[in-house]
Amino acid sequence: MPYETYKLLHVVGLLLLFLGMGGQLLGADSERGRAPRGTAILHAVGLLVMLVGGFGMMARLGIQWPWPGWLIAKRGVWLTIGALPVVVRRQLIPHGLAWLVAVVLGGLAAWLAISKPF
Ligand code: HEM
Numbered sequence: 811m812p813y814e815t816y817k818l819l820h821v822v823g824l825l826l827l828f829l830g831m832g833g834q835l836l837g838a839d840s841e842r843g844r845a846p847r848g849t850a851i852l853h854a855v856g857l858l859v860m861l862v863g864g865f866g867m868m869a870r871l872g873i874q875w876p877w878p879g880w881l882i883a884k885r886g887v888w889l890t891i892g893a894l895p896v897v898v899r900r901q902l903i904p905h906g907l908a909w910l911v912a913v914v915l916g917g918l919a920a921w922l923a924i925s926k927p928f
Pocket of ligand 1 (some may be wrong): 820824861863888915924
């Protein structure tokens with residue numbers, strides 16, 4: 811598959827991830843304290859599709875180990891965003907803060923990919 815297709819997968823995965831995460835954060839704040847199961851599935855599928863797109867782009871760009879700093883940092887962001895709904899459900903951080911954390915992490919990962927600062 812060409813680089814552009816992997817990039818499209820990466821961006822579609824990102825959309826699914828944030829759609830699911832929005833639902834998860836809303837659900838965690840609801841009376842039931844839980845979000846509909848579909849939001850967890852969207853979140854998980856988004857994480858996976860992003861990863862497939864990311865690995866595919868790495869292959870097309872010829873990125874091999876040792877990975878550049880910006881890519882390792884993006885992995886860290888991906889893992890943190892992946893764990894965020896669980897962190898909120900366990901009330902380890904306040905709900906309101908979780909929304910801000912999600913947006914800042916997403917913006918950070920996009921900036922890392924676009925600017926490649928290190
Ligand atoms: C939540 C976490 C992530 C977000 C928000 C994110 C976002 C983005 C965005 C917006 C781009 C396009 C940048 C551009 O147009 O130049 C991009 C590119 C890329 N991402 Fe991610 N990404 C994330 C996680 C990952 C992960 C986990 C990997 C590795 C498996 C990865 C690998 C890449 C690669 C290789 C590129 C292409 C860079 C280039 O074309 O020079 N990303 N990412």
